[in-house]
Amino acid sequence: MNPIPATLRRLHFALWALWLALPGLEAGSEDGRLEIHWIDVEGGAATLIVTPAGESVLVDSGNPGTRDAERIHRLATATAKLSRIDYLITTHFHLDHFGGAAQLARLMPVDRVYDNGIPERNPDNRPGDTRFPLLVRPYRDMEVNQRLVINPGDRIPLKQAPETAALELVCLGTRRQFVAATADTPRPALCASLPALRERDQSDNANSVVLLLKFGDFHFFDAGDLTWNVESRLVCPQNLVGSTVDVYQVTHHGLDSSNHPTLVNILAPTVTIMNNGVTKGCQPKTFATLAALTSAQAHYQMHKNLRSDQENNVPDEYIANLKKDCDAHPIHLKVDPDGRRYTVQVPSRDHSRVFQTTAKR
Numbered sequence: 387m388n389p390i391p392a393t394l395r396r397l398h399f400a401l402w403a404l405w406l407a408l409p410g411l412e413a414g415s416e417d418g419r420l421e422i423h424w425i426d427v428e429g430g431a432a433t434l435i436v437t438p439a440g441e442s443v444l445v446d447s448g449n450p451g452t453r454d455a456e457r458i459h460r461l462a463t464a465t466a467k468l469s470r471i472d473y474l475i476t477t478h479f480h481l482d483h484f485g486g487a488a489q490l491a492r493l494m495p496v497d498r499v500y501d502n503g504i505p506e507r508n509p510d511n512r513p514g515d516t517r518f519p520l521l522v523r524p525y526r527d528m529e530v531n532q533r534l535v536i537n538p539g540d541r542i543p544l545k546q547a548p549e550t551a552a553l554e555l556v557c558l559g560t561r562r563q564f565v566a567a568t569a570d571t572p573r574p575a576l577c578a579s580l581p582a583l584r585e586r587d588q589s590d591n592a593n594s595v596v597l598l599l600k601f602g603d604f605h606f607f608d609a610g611d612l613t614w615n616v617e618s619r620l621v622c623p624q625n626l627v628g629s630t631v632d633v634y635q636v637t638h639h640g641l642d643s644s645n646h647p648t649l650v651n652i653l654a655p656t657v658t659i660m661n662n663g664v665t666k667g668c669q670p671k672t673f674a675t676l677a678a679l680t681s682a683q684a685h686y687q688m689h690k691n692l693r694s695d696q697e698n699n700v701p702d703e704y705i706a707n708l709k710k711d712c713d714a715h716p717i718h719l720k721v722d723p724d725g726r727r728y729t730v731q732v733p734s735r736d737h738s739r740v741f742q743t744t745a746k747r
């Protein structure tokens with residue numbers, strides 16, 4: 387039962403539709419929609435979630451230096467109308483994921499940081515690397531309100547906005563550990579033909595935080611740079627994600643060391659969004675895995691792949707940045723207040739497409 391009287395609900399949606407129709411106005415979080423913004427950090431990661439209650443979660447912060455922090459700050463303030471970042475989640479300790487955080491924290495307040503705990507030494511099992519402690523120092527020293535080590539099963543305490551779908555952001559796994567399966571956890575048939583495991587990935591990619599964002603029936607999956615063997619354990623023999631998803635952030639920028647085809651097929655996304663760079667990611671096997679997905683209706687790329695294998699590109703309309711020297715165009719996604727429908731926008735291509743949230747299985 388919906389507790390809101392039908393007339394009020396109709397009025398709410400009518401006002402919201404009117405708001406969307408007004409030219410030149412940003413549809414901010416106050417319209418009851420959930421927003422996800424992919425900021426171009428040139429083959430790194432920076433995914434900004436803005437909730438209907440106006441709270442913000444930044445998943446990864448791009449590279450060191452001012453470029454990526456300024457891009458995140460610009461989108462957060464000018465487009466998403468934020469004055470601070472409520473939650474920063476660092477999926478793992480590679481520079482393209484944590485590098486921009488310290489500079490961003492100088493540009494706008496960052497309240498609470500979740501990560502795997504700052505490593506003392508190189509987290510890729512390369513003890514000879516003496517640079518890591520220096521590289522991570524700005525992140526260690528940045529001024530934030532609170533720091534927490536994230537664990538499987540942790541829920542980010544997001545506020546629920548009235549008259550909108552139930553919102554939840556949960557950590558499904560991190561540091562190669564996952565939430566526990568229950569009797570109800572699905573046992574996908576695809577696990578019967580699971581490809582062989584690979585050599586153990588010694589890098590910190592395998593420790594990536596795995597996040598599932600739910601807004602009603604809308605599900606978004608972001609696993610940082612999680613790699614093959616750990617991806618395999620996440621969905622087989624039981625799918626610890628719990629169901630299929632709507633939107634899959636292509637893991638690890640589209641590298642072939644990630645995006646295990648069994649995981650991608652079990653998650654069966656309708657839309658995939660790849661935060662690749664000009665020459666980084668968007669690799670052939672991953673591209674083929676995505677192209678073969680029967681569930682998918684659209685694939686988006688942050689950058690056009692400008693390597694020699696240019697056949698591994700979606701149509702230009704679905705790519706935010708076509709040239710090497712680009713203007714860092716973003717990709718936006720907005721979910722209706724009831725979670726039943728979402729719109730993906732690529733403003734640089736004048737592209738806007740609506741998708742229906744799917745029933746989960």
Ligand SMILES: [Zn+2]
Pocket residue numbers: 429430431480482483611638639
């Ligand atoms: Zn990365």
